[in-house]
Structures are given as structure tokens and as C-alpha cells.
Amino acid sequence: MDRRAARLNRIALTVLGLVLLGAGGAALARALGAWGGGRASEPLLTGQVRRFAADQGWFWPLLAAIAVVLTLFGLYWLVAQGRSHRLPGLNLAPDDADGKTRLSAGAITNVVQDEIEEYPGVNGARARLMGTADRPRLRLNVSYSHRADLAALRTRIGEEAVPRLCAALEHDSLPTVVRLRLVPAKESRTVV
Amino acid sequence: MTTHAGHLRRSSARTAPAKPAAGGRAADRAALRAFRSRRVWPALVAAVLLVVAGALTAIEVISALVGSPMKLIDYPRVTRWAAGGGGAWNAWGPLAIASALALLGLIFLFAGLVPGRSRLVPLRGDSRDLVLGVTRRGFTGAVSAAAMETDGVTGVRKVKLRRHKVVVRAETGMRSPGDLEERVREAVERSLERLGPLPDRDVKVRIAHREG
Structure with missing residues (x-):
């Protein structure tokens, strides 16, 4: 799971919320007379404000720069929602100087999927490699029926499927997130 | 059936070392964090608003600076309104805008601070x-x-x-x-x-x- 986007969302939403709340609150306070009745009934745009903006050479370029930065940040924020940090493949450490083994992520995940699908009570499994080649992470979606024993399923995933994959990938550990989804039992799988 | 993985590498003699018993509270924290809501929907709304507001401002200001205003928004009219009686701070228009801004801010703040229900x-x-x-x-x-x-x-x-x-x-x-x-x-x-x-x-x- 991509927790980087989660942190970005939390921080950006909080900051944006504070800024909007501050601006709106200050405007409300002024309108309701917090700075005196005279200022409350002034128009939003006075000659003084317009003169200030016109006199300062930096005012409009600065405003433009802020607007551009905010737009770019907004675009980055949008794109971050869709990014999955999916790993296309892995290079295994070469033993010879010139040899190099490249594994596609599909080949790796198919092995885990097939293995977990054999476990009792499991209807289907989807595996995905995420992260970077140095620190890959595994994401598993397992759909199971009522017949599955969740405790046993956890043990087998943790003690068989993942360690085997770790060994194959030559990694000491492979952080794994498993999502278990209950689905109606598929009768056809009871008979092999 | 379960030995496919062994073919993936030449020397499969080395097995994964036993995981350190990092269990307990660290494991619980990781589990709680992994499924926490990512706040995708409020973030998408906020990001789109930010892009629209920022782009409109940038286009208007920059085009006016280089001498050929785009006028996507009829801002001479907005200026007249803001400088006139209807645009007083305590007139209903500005009050409504200020309230809307504060409310929107409150919603975003809420979305950012409340952990949200994980699925x-x-x-x-x-x-x-x-x-x-x-x-x-x-x-x-x-x-x-x-x-x-x-x-x-x-x-x-x-x-x-x-x-x-x-x-x-x-x-x-x-x-x-x-x-x-x-x-x-x-x-x-x-x-x-x-x-x-x-x-x-x-x-x-x-x-x-x-x-x-």
C-alpha cells in the first residue's frame, strides 16, 4: 500500500484547511465588526489597496509566481493519488561480472498466487510487487470462503509463501500486506 | 507443487533467515497503519480546487503582465463590484464568500485530522x-x-x-x-x-x- 500519498494527503489537507479557515474566519471577523464598525462597512477593494498594488513593482509578479507554484503543487498532488509504486521487475545480484538475471514481476507474483490458491478455503489470490528493487514489498489480495481457517492461512502465508519468495528474491525480508476478502464459497473448488 | 520458487535462482540453498521477533507493539502499529484511510477523495477535491484557482489566477495575472489580458473572468466587473457598496465587508455577498471559505477550510481540516474509517x-x-x-x-x-x-x-x-x-x-x-x-x-x-x-x-x- 502506498503510504506516501497518505502522508501527503494528511499534511496538505490540514495545511490547506488551516489557511482557508484562517482567511474565511478573518474575513468574517472583519465583517462582524471585530476591527470596528467603520472597517466592517468598507468595500473589499479600496483605492488604497489598488494604489498599493499598482505602486509596488513586485506585487503582480509575486502573485503570479505564487499562483504558478500552487498550481504545480496541485498537479503534483493529483498525480500522487494515482501513483502505485508498482515494481516492473527485479534484477538478481549477479554472481559473474557480466551475468545478470532479470525477473519480471509477473513471474514472481504468479508463483505466490498459485501457491496461495492451493491453500484450503482460498478462492483466489492476487499478488503485486511494490516499492523499489532494493526494498521490494509484497501486496497480497486473498479471497477466501467461509471454510478457510484464517489463523492457519496467516501461518502458511507467513511461514511458507513469503519466506520462499524471500529466498527466491535473495532478500532477507519482504514486508507483506495481506488483504483478506470473504467471498461466497465456490462449490467447484471442493472437488479436485 | 510448492517448489516453483526454487527454480528462480541457481543456488537456492540459502533460505530466508528467521525473522527477528519484532512483534508485539511494533507489529500492531504497522498493522494499524497499513490499512488506515488514505483520504483520497478529499485530497482529490482539494487538489482540483487548488489547480483551478491557481491556474486561473496565474493565467489572468501573467497575461495582464505581458500586456494582453485573457479575461477568462470578467474581472473589471468583479473589481467594480468589490469596490462598490455591494462589496462591503459586511454586505451579504462577501459574508457568504467568507463563510464558504471558512466552511471549506473546516471540512479540509477535518478530513486531514480525523483518521477516517479504514475499510x-x-x-x-x-x-x-x-x-x-x-x-x-x-x-x-x-x-x-x-x-x-x-x-x-x-x-x-x-x-x-x-x-x-x-x-x-x-x-x-x-x-x-x-x-x-x-x-x-x-x-x-x-x-x-x-x-x-x-x-x-x-x-x-x-x-x-x-x-x-
């Missing part, structure tokens, strides 16, 4: 590297199955899943259920113990009599 129930594990979560339906299904297995229970009307509590509404055909409530509670607690949801949940059982 999966994290399960207690003993390693930080293996985190499991089960869907809410899967979880209530397990609870309901445990309640159904208790003698005397004819049906489970509803399982309500709260942050620290599970409320089971079971049905019985018996006129005097006796200790049925207690037995259902024990059965559900046993199943929760095996599942290990995070955080711990108290079990509350309500028995309803059904005329059969």
Missing part, C-alpha cells in the same frame, strides 16, 4: 513484515458464524462493528433463553481471540425472541 480490520500479528487485514464483511461474517454455532441461536439479525465493540443481535426460538446471551458472548469472544482484531473489541450480545 479493512487490521489483525494482530507477530511480525512487522507480515500485516494482515480482513474486510469488515469478512470480520462480521466470522462473528456471525461463531454466534450461529451456539446452541439455541436460530439466526443472527445483525452484527454491528464499532471501533472498540462488536454488537451481535441474535435470535432464538426459546421462550426463556437463560444463559444464552452469555454463551453467545463466549463463543464470539473465542472467535475474536483467534482472529485478533486491532484494536481489541468488547462483545455485546442482544438476544431477541422470535416466534417460530
Whole structure:
């Protein structure tokens, strides 16, 4: 799971919320007379404000720069929602100087999927490699029926499927997130 | 059947070392974090608003600076309005805008600070590297199955899943259920113990009599 986007969302939403709340609150306070009745009934745009903006050479370029930065940040924020940090493949450490083994992520995940699908009570499994080649992470979606024993399923995933994959990938550990989804039992799988 | 992985590398002699017992609270924290809401929807709305507002401002200001105003917004009219009587701070227009801004800010702030409901129930594990979560339906299904297995229970009307509590509404055909409530509670607690949801949940059982 991509927790980087989660942190970005939390921080950006909080900051944006504070800024909007501050601006709106200050405007409300002024309108309701917090700075005196005279200022409350002034128009939003006075000659003084317009003169200030016109006199300062930096005012409009600065405003433009802020607007551009905010737009770019907004675009980055949008794109971050869709990014999955999916790993296309892995290079295994070469033993010879010139040899190099490249594994596609599909080949790796198919092995885990097939293995977990054999476990009792499991209807289907989807595996995905995420992260970077140095620190890959595994994401598993397992759909199971009522017949599955969740405790046993956890043990087998943790003690068989993942360690085997770790060994194959030559990694000491492979952080794994498993999502278990209950689905109606598929009768056809009871008979092999 | 399970030795495919061995073909992936030449020297499969080395097996994965036993994982350090990082378990306990670190594992629980990892499990809680893994399934927490990512706040995608409020973030998308906020980001789109930011892009629209920023781009409009940038286009208008820059085009005016280089001498050929785009006027996507009819801002001479906005300026006249803001400088006139209708644009006074305490007129209804500016008041409405200020309230809308403050409200929007409050909503975003709320979305950013409140953790939000995760769609999966994290399960207690003993390693930080293996985190499991089960869907809410899967979880209530397990609870309901445990309640159904208790003698005397004819049906489970509803399982309500709260942050620290599970409320089971079971049905019985018996006129005097006796200790049925207690037995259902024990059965559900046993199943929760095996599942290990995070955080711990108290079990509350309500028995309803059904005329059969």
C-alpha cells in the first residue's frame, strides 16, 4: 500500500484547511465588526489597496509566481493519488561480472498466487510487487470462503509463501500486506 | 507443487533467515497503519480546487503582465463590484464568500485530522513484515458464524462493528433463553481471540425472541 500519498494527503489537507479557515474566519471577523464598525462597512477593494498594488513593482509578479507554484503543487498532488509504486521487475545480484538475471514481476507474483490458491478455503489470490528493487514489498489480495481457517492461512502465508519468495528474491525480508476478502464459497473448488 | 520458487535462482540453498521477533507493539502499529484511510477523495477535491484557482489566477495575472489580458473572468466587473457598496465587508455577498471559505477550510481540516474509517480490520500479528487485514464483511461474517454455532441461536439479525465493540443481535426460538446471551458472548469472544482484531473489541450480545 502506498503510504506516501497518505502522508501527503494528511499534511496538505490540514495545511490547506488551516489557511482557508484562517482567511474565511478573518474575513468574517472583519465583517462582524471585530476591527470596528467603520472597517466592517468598507468595500473589499479600496483605492488604497489598488494604489498599493499598482505602486509596488513586485506585487503582480509575486502573485503570479505564487499562483504558478500552487498550481504545480496541485498537479503534483493529483498525480500522487494515482501513483502505485508498482515494481516492473527485479534484477538478481549477479554472481559473474557480466551475468545478470532479470525477473519480471509477473513471474514472481504468479508463483505466490498459485501457491496461495492451493491453500484450503482460498478462492483466489492476487499478488503485486511494490516499492523499489532494493526494498521490494509484497501486496497480497486473498479471497477466501467461509471454510478457510484464517489463523492457519496467516501461518502458511507467513511461514511458507513469503519466506520462499524471500529466498527466491535473495532478500532477507519482504514486508507483506495481506488483504483478506470473504467471498461466497465456490462449490467447484471442493472437488479436485 | 510448492517448489516453483526454487527454480528462480541457481543456488537456492540459502533460505530466508528467521525473522527477528519484532512483534508485539511494533507489529500492531504497522498493522494499524497499513490499512488506515488514505483520504483520497478529499485530497482529490482539494487538489482540483487548488489547480483551478491557481491556474486561473496565474493565467489572468501573467497575461495582464505581458500586456494582453485573457479575461477568462470578467474581472473589471468583479473589481467594480468589490469596490462598490455591494462589496462591503459586511454586505451579504462577501459574508457568504467568507463563510464558504471558512466552511471549506473546516471540512479540509477535518478530513486531514480525523483518521477516517479504514475499510479493512487490521489483525494482530507477530511480525512487522507480515500485516494482515480482513474486510469488515469478512470480520462480521466470522462473528456471525461463531454466534450461529451456539446452541439455541436460530439466526443472527445483525452484527454491528464499532471501533472498540462488536454488537451481535441474535435470535432464538426459546421462550426463556437463560444463559444464552452469555454463551453467545463466549463463543464470539473465542472467535475474536483467534482472529485478533486491532484494536481489541468488547462483545455485546442482544438476544431477541422470535416466534417460530
